[in-house]
Amino acid sequence: MSAVAVLRLPLAVDLSGFVKLLQRMQVPHRVSEEAGEQVLWAPAEISEDVRSLYERFPAGDPDQQMDIPVAPTFKRPSFAEQLKYAKATGFILLLCLIVGGLTYLGENLQTLRWLTFLDFQVIGEYIHFTPLADSLAAGQWWRLVTPMLIHFGILHLAMNGMWYWELGRRIESRQGSINLIGLTLLFSLVSNYAQFVWSGATLFGGLSGVLYGLLGHCWIFQLLSPNPAYRLPRGVLAMMLIWLLVCMSGLISVIGFGEIANAAHVSGLLIGCFTGLLGGLYNRRKLAA
Template identity: 90%
Template sequence: MSAVAVLRLPLAVDLSGFVKLLQRMQVPHRVSEEAGEQVLWAPAEISEDVRSLYERFPAGDPDQQLEIPVAPTFKRPSFAEQLKHAKATGFILLLSLLVGGLTYLGDNLDTIRLLTFLDFRVVGEYIQFTPLADSLAAGQWWRLFTPMLLHFGILHLAMNGMWYWELGRRIESRQGSINLLGLTLLFSLVSNYAQFAWSGPSLFGGLSGVLYGLLGHCWIFQLLAPNPAYRLPRGVLVMMLVWLVICMSGLVSMIGFGQIANAAHVSGLLIGCFTGLLGGLYNRRKLAA
């Protein structure tokens, strides 16, 4: 929407009353000073209407005699109201908070070992890991998923929780709670196993692999079947992808932020793009039918 010069008036002319009228009417405008004149700018589409309005009300409407309809205001729903429509998102976040409290955010190894991908025991200054096959044979299938609930530090939990809330409720509002939980478990399984396959026996955890899955899902789904729920600000997508590249470069680990589960991030993003592709194509065909 391009702006054009609607009025050019001497500096001595008082435009304040007319500007207040435009503000009451919520008309986009601005006033600038150029070559000893004051210039009123407005969108080209309504320039003639603004010019006609000035001819009728050059001093504005100081007594507010004009009946100007008030544009409806939309109150942002409270967190409790949003939670009513994002029960699955809230459930995963609550589990993460509970696990964070029980594990002392990484300090309680006795509790952590119950939820890690590989069981382990501490022998002196070393950690001995139990083979995955032994844990699965013992029926501990939850280990394939539960590392997503482990967080090591309050900042780790806060950042992952914030992004899961932002991305998770978008998917839940569009595809429902069951689909969100299914995607969360799928992304957790793929990212956890990928990190294990890449780095070998090690301690890792967090929702970040799932988050990159949700990001990829929303990204590709939106490209194929546009929907307001999945429309992410371009800066968010760029920032997340740039952060992924920075982490893969090793710079984050070099400056003392610990080891980054890059394999979990990349695999989460790839599987998320794949599910977004399938979901987007399905919805596109359904709309075309």
Template identity: 80%
Template sequence: MSAVAVLRLPLGADLSGFVKLLQRMQVPHRVSEEAGEQVLWVPDEISEDVRSLYARFPAGDPDQQLELPDLGGTSRRPGFVAQLTRSPVTALVLLLSLIVSAVTLLGENLDTLRWLTFLEFRVVGDYIQFTPLADSLAAGQWWRLVTPMLIHFGFLHIAMNGMWYWELGRRIEARQGGINLLGLTLLFSLVSNFAQYFFSGPTLFGGLSGVLYGLLGHCWIYQLLAPNPAYHLPRGVLVMMLVWLLLCLSGLVSLIGFGEIANAAHVGGLLVGCFTGLLGGLFARRKMLR
């Protein structure tokens, strides 16, 4: 783990408050004196976060108003049960996804699946006949607007989506609370489902991936505006998910045998997630400056 110089300040500058903040966050660091300057060194992988943090809190956080999880990664990681207890909404969404996957036999049980899809359908011979959405909503089936996020087609589908929801959902729940995570999840599901329906028409689609891109966009933009360790994502994660999105849009992923991809749901989720991250980040930034 290589260290880099993130700050070079005159010897007269008071860095003690910011150093105390780093110590409270358990961030590995050291201060040296070079050529008449005091230099702050931190691990390379968190250097950008530390610079952003200093830009916002050059005097540190003497009143300890910030909710700051461990940025340096030196504290003991809580056990799985403790993580479940701290992230009940994240765990609930994943549990519901697993239950739905079981009762629908990962999309094979059409009789059960039809109650959770965006459009109700019935099988007529070798064809699927869809019911117009307006008819379903008129009958009070409003749950269809969001329940496709619980549907998954195959073990790999739910395993990958579940892993990423666990990773991103816990971050938002820890920083903004379970109610906000639930609201964002439902909003992202709603927007991504409508986006997919608008671009693909009456088809079967499902999965948490539209929600995941919403959570990704939310953390990404929020972190740019109001830096917080909870939303710090390694560069490789962000790049990988955006590259995957581009590969899916290119049609290459479907071509090599991954099946049909709900590209519109991914893009719709990402855009609305960036928007909520913008609103949340601006609000948090304004709160910091008070």
């Protein structure tokens, strides 16, 4: 359920009384400061009711004498309800699930080879890779982005899917489905190519490069133009950055979890920070206009 700006008021206006009234009525809300104003956010479905309530009781009900019916307890929307507002996020995750099934989570090499960054042939016990230029000359441009759909194991798919759902729907609710798809493809292209340049002809895949792109985008966008949609749970950013450093240290590979696509993670984070910078500056200027 997405939140919208219900009220935009000067900083000098005292909203404390009205906020206490909303708390007493159990109305979900949040107050932020943007472009020299205080902004009251509430779920889109009840925004008109909240606005009407403020027109009647701008100072709230300090003596608790008003006969106002208490709103029912706010219920977290179900997965199906959330999916209605996150169609693009769900579509990408569905593609990952389909590819996971078709490739047996990386075990079916004959199917896998159509989605990898480099085409390959299995000859005996060896994999022989086709140069990227040859694949692109044959029109196989999809290889630049499709590695994001490949996952090696159920844990790999589950973890990446969980984080894409968490980050992707935030961007989709704020910037729309088309922008999320565009950012996903851009982050996949940059992270895949960076990993190829760094590691050479190897098999790699997964959404993790895209995830770090989405993380960087939300992080920098939120710093420049605060918005509830991009306010990540406390500790998430620190945890993801610490995990990135742990992976880069080589410890994860040493203890037997396989090779980590560190170049994809770092490049994804950097390009995500850059798009967050552009988007945040644009949104900040638009609000100030």
